[in-house]
Amino acid sequence: MRQTAKMHNMMHSDSCYPVINLTSRLYFGSFENKKETDKHLRIIYLFIEDFVNYAKFSHDFGPIDISATINYLRLVQTTLDKFNGSMVVIASCDSSEQRLNAAVIAGAYLILYERMPLDVVYRILTPIPVAYTTFIDASDDETAWRMDLKSALSGFAIGFQYQFFSMDTFDTFKHDSYGRVEYGDLNWIVPNKLMAFACPVTLPHVLGYAPNSTTKLAMLFVHLKVSCVVQTNEFGYNPSDFTKFDIEHHHLFFPDMTPPPDEIVLKFLKLCLSCDSIAVHCKSGLGRTGSLIACYMMWKWKLPAEACIAWLRLARPGSILTTQGHWLIHKCRSIQELTQSDIDNNNVDKLSGPIIIAASPLSARRVNSPIKSATITATLAAKDKKAKSKKKGLRKI
Structure with missing residues (x-):
C-alpha cells in the first residue's frame, strides 16, 4: 500500500x-x-x-x-x-x-x-x-466551427458502434498507404459505401509524385468495387475516363469552401440509395466532399452532425472547412427528417429555411484568408517528403 x-x-x-x-x-x-x-x-x-x-x-x-x-x-x-x-x-x-x-x-x-x-x-x-482547448479546422477562418473534446470522442463512439472500423481488423498500413498522394489520396469514410478522394491530376508530374490520373484511379476503383464517382468541383477531366470502366460519373458542382445547396444534397442522397459504392471528390477531397458524406451519415443513421464531422476528420484529416461545420449542425435535423419519398421526389421545401451560421466565440487567433483546396493539396504534398523520415503517424498527403 x-x-x-x-x-x-x-x-x-x-x-x-x-x-x-x-x-x-x-x-x-x-x-x-x-x-x-x-x-x-x-x-x-x-x-x-x-x-x-x-x-x-x-x-x-x-x-x-x-x-x-x-x-x-x-x-x-x-x-x-x-x-x-x-x-x-x-x-x-x-x-x-x-x-x-x-x-x-x-x-x-x-x-x-x-x-x-x-x-x-x-x-x-x-x-x-479545467477547460480543454478546442480543435480548429484546416482553414484560417475564425468563424469556423471548433470541435471540442466530447465531439471528437463522439467520432470514435459512432465509428465503433456502426462498425466503420474494428480494433481487431483495421489495417493501418493499407489505410495510410491509400491516403498518400502517390497511392490514390483516398480514404474510406463508410467502408465499401462512401470514399473520399482528391481530384484526379492530369499533369505529367506533381511535386515529385506520379499523378493520380483518371485511368490510374479508375483501375483502382474497379479493384475496390467502386461503382460511382461524384465530382463536386469544376470539370478538369473527361467523365468517360471513368464510365468506360463501367463506373458511373455524376457532376454535382458547388463552390469551394461552401456548404452544398439543398438540391445537391437531395441528388447526392438519391445516388447513395441507387449506387452500391460511391467515391466522392472535390479539389482536395476534404470540404465539399466531406460535407456531402456527412449529409448521408446524418440521414442514414440519424447521427449528430458533430459526431459525423469528428469521424470524417479521424478517417480523413482536414475534412469539413469554414462554414460547412456550422451548416451541418444547423441543417442536421432537417436532413434527418427527410423520408425516402422526399429524396425520390426532390422535395427541396423540406430542407428550405433560413440557416444562421454562428461565429465561433472561442477563436482568438489572427485571421488571414481561408486556405484554398489547391493550396492544401500543394502544401501537404510538398511536406510529404519531410514526413517520410519521421515516425509513422498520420495519413501523409
Missing part, C-alpha cells in the same frame, strides 16, 4: 493538472517536463509526441487520425498486458494542443477497449473545471 502511494506521488510530480485514473493501471496526464520510465518499470510513460504526429494543413493540430490512434492504443494495450505489474500513463507535454490530443486518445481507449459510454468517458476526463 505504501509502495502504491509512493508511485502515485511520483506520477503526480511535475504534472500540469491532476493525473486522471482511467482504469486500475492506466492513467492520463500532462507534464511540464518529459518524464522517463524508471529502471524498475514501475511507471511506464508513453508520451504521444514519441509515437504520433499530426501533419498540419494550416493552423490545425488534430485530432490524431484513426490509423495513428489505433497504432498507439495497440501499443498501450500491449504494454499493459506485457508488464502486468506496472502502471502505464498516456502522457503529453505541457501544451494545450497536445493535452487535447492525448485526452482524445485516452478517451478512445475507454470507448474501444473498456466499452464505456461517451458520457461516462467525458466525465472521467473532466473531473475538475
